Amino acid sequence: KAGVTQTPRYLIKTRGQQVTLSCSPISGHRSVSWYQQTPGQGLQFLFEYFSETQRNKGNFPGRFSGRQFSNSRSEMNVSTLELGDSALYLCASSAWTEGNTIYFGEGSWLTVV
Amino acid sequence: KQEVTQIPAALSVPEGENLVLNCSFTDSAIYNLQWFRQDPGKGLTSLLLIQSSQREQTSGRLNASLDKSSGRSTLYIAASQPGDSATYLCAVKGGNYGQNFVFGPGTRLSVLP
Numbered sequence: 320k321a322g323v324t325q326t327p328r329y330l331i332k333t334r335g336q337q338v339t340l341s342c343s344p345i346s347g348h349r350s351v352s353w354y355q356q357t358p359g360q361g362l363q364f365l366f367e368y369f370s371e372t373q374r375n376k377g378n379f380p381g382r383f384s385g386r387q388f389s390n391s392r393s394e395m396n397v398s399t400l401e402l403g404d405s406a407l408y409l410c411a412s413s414a415w416t417e418g419n420t421i422y423f424g425e426g427s428w429l430t431v432v
Numbered sequence: 433k434q435e436v437t438q439i440p441a442a443l444s445v446p447e448g449e450n451l452v453l454n455c456s457f458t459d460s461a462i463y464n465l466q467w468f469r470q471d472p473g474k475g476l477t478s479l480l481l482i483q484s485s486q487r488e489q490t491s492g493r494l495n496a497s498l499d500k501s502s503g504r505s506t507l508y509i510a511a512s513q514p515g516d517s518a519t520y521l522c523a524v525k526g527g528n529y530g531q532n533f534v535f536g537p538g539t540r541l542s543v544l545p
Contacts, residue, residue, distance in 0.1 A: 323475075352532065362521065362535035375532045409475055418483065419464060419525070421533065423475040 344412030463526030
């Protein structure tokens with residue numbers, strides 16, 4: 320079956336703009352989580368959604384938000400972009416029927432200029 | 433808060449060697465621990481998941497062990513190959529400070545032909 324799909328793969332934005340990233344989980348997976356990866360901070364948890372409800376949230380400012388739709392697809396939004404938001408944004412999905420193993424997408428590379 | 437460390441930060445070995453990567457975590461009240469590999473510019477690939485009640489998991493040339501009481505996990509790679517070159521990350525889920533995955537900084541492995 321298809322893996323986790325993230326779009327777009329690469330994008331460049333200007334400071335102050337906003338961006339929306341999309342994630343389609345593995346079929347049947349209802350849990351979707353988002354992570355930010357940077358060389359300096361490593362992989363940091365942003366938030367997790369399950370059945371359209373945010374279940375956990377990491378320590379990021381309110382400019383970072385997300386949502387999940389009834390088909391389990393998820394989006395994350397970053398408003399008022401800053402240079403420091405440049406990162407690889409990774410989405411992962413999981414299902415308790417698979418022992419909660421998490422599977423990652425290829426990520427969305429965001430560059431803020 | 434949960435903190436995850438990995439030793440060594442980087443490792444370079446000749447092809448054919450057996451090697452051990454180490455992961456330590458500060459809060460032993462975890463649900464599970466997962467090992468991943470990440471190739472440059474790519475997302476994470478799940479290697480092994482160990483539930484908190486388990487001591488080890490094996491997949492092919494990989495064996496991961498978990499000692500919750502001491503807050504340690506090891507990933508053993510047998511008969512290393514150049515294709516094993518990647519960054520290996522461990523992540524723990526759960527604990528007294530949150531239910532999300534917390535990642536280590538990774539070990540960058542180079543297997544020389």
